Amino acid sequence: MSKLTLGSYPHMLGFEQLERLLERSAKSGNEGYPPYNIEQTSDHSYRITLAVAGFGEEDLAITVEDRQLVIRGRQGDDSEGRVFLHRGIAARQFQRMFVLADGVEVGEAVMENGLLHVDLTRARPETVVQTINIKKG
Structure with a gap:
């Protein structure tokens, strides 16, 4: 069975970057930690919420790459000098990646009750009509 690509569709021009983004997102290795929600907060805005109990603001980094x-x-x-009879809460690290469409901008990030909220907005695209003149050859 051959793999279908966006290049297989002749009317889909210039979408090679989208295909690369989809492949990179599938390979990003996002596991199940930490759990997160994505909600649409308006027609042009979103909020990603991650459950980051036990992390402080200084333990987190948010970048757009x-x-x-x-x-x-x-x-x-911070377990040095402490004796645990049971340790079910481990200090662990994570990396979560989300692919952003063109025009999506990251707004503010807020920590609240062990939840990290990251707000995103999408610029409204302008409708552009362009007339192409036909030259005689």
């Missing part, structure tokens, strides 16, 4: 929103968390190991 090549149209990908990358959220990283790294907790320090």
